[in-house]
Amino acid sequence: MMKSVVEYKDYRQYILDYYSERKRSSAFTWREFAKLAGFASGSYLKLVCDGKTRLREEGAKKTALAMGLLGFEYDYFILMVRYESAKTDREKKKCFEEMQALSAAHHVKILGNELYTFYETWKHSVVRELAVAMPGAKPHEIAKACRPAISAADVSASLNFLMKAGLITRDIKGNYHQTNRSLTTGRLNVVAVAVHSLLRQMGEFALEALDKLPISERHFSGITMGVTEESYKKVVDELAKCRKRIVSIVADEPHPDKVCRLNFQFFPLTENLNSGKNRGKSTSGKGE
Structure with missing residues (x-):
């Protein structure tokens, strides 16, 4: 049936x-x-x-x-x-x-409902990391560690959601553990809508960090480059591999001392110059 x-x-x-x-x-x-x-x-x-x-x-x-x-x-x-x-x-x-x-x-x-809610705001991903990194911490202590700061009520609501969604568990000592060390959106189109909202929020935080944090606490760089359709796909594939390598570096870190965000952004600064035809090879880029 x-x-x-x-x-x-x-x-x-x-x-x-x-x-x-x-x-x-x-x-x-x-x-x-x-x-x-x-x-x-x-x-x-x-x-x-x-x-x-x-x-x-x-x-x-x-x-x-x-x-x-x-x-x-x-x-x-x-x-x-x-x-x-x-x-x-x-x-x-x-x-x-x-x-x-x-x-x-x-x-x-609806399948995917929990992940939709998770990615709709930056608070859940940060609280999920801090809850594990700060064993025994109360909601108001976790709230103070967030940047920007959020309320203890927000932390409590997030913890309740994460528990109900099965994204974290709590042992008999009251300490939180992640059911999966890392999460990915995969190919869920529904989740992608919420991810767009999260990316905007994280992009705004990146701009604030650029202005407010010393260079020793943040790393910003970029490359302006000419590409063909073929080289574009290769760069996207390389970024995906890089992301997986970075996840493997931090996945088994038992005692993180801060929660950071890494954004990958790769987008056109011009219209298509070739009108649908590949012409020439990709040119070397200039780093910033």
Whole structure:
């Protein structure tokens, strides 16, 4: 039996699972499916599931009805389509929060919900590190160690969330431990929206650090370079490898004495000069 639609976050996957379930017990075809939904092309919904096209609002409504979705399930399916089509993080966030509300009202948890909340604010990642680095510390002590400072109430709320989400545990002595030493967003599109918010916050903190901290306490550098599409991909791959090496350096550190943030930023400063054609080789960059 299929899962409830509110357990999904990808409308294409739901359509595909619905089709597979119908196909398993009958001679159901993509053409018949498209006809039920009122599409002229018999292959349209298959193309949607293959990622070669997407549903629009009216098409989403017809498809939902063709799959027998009514009430909150119909509303949830439309929200999944709107989420993918949203052009801004704010729109995506609004759609996802409405999806959360529907799933919560019907006692179903969306996969990825905890990570979404975790990455939505910088406080959870910092408190998660400090709780382990400061064994026995009270919330107000952890709060004072944060930069910028936060309230003891914020720390308590964060600790409660981290415990409930299974991101930290607490032993009989009251000391906290991380269930996983490092976290990654992987390929969760839902989480990516919250990560955008976190990156903005961390970018603002970086600017403050540039102005307020002595050089001995921060390291800023950069390179301005000319690249081709091929060399761009190679640099991105090298940054990913570098990030993994850095994680391995600090992963087993038993007694950290501070929590730091490392930002990786690689973005264009010009339009594409080649109009879609690679021309020449990447030029050597200038470091700052």
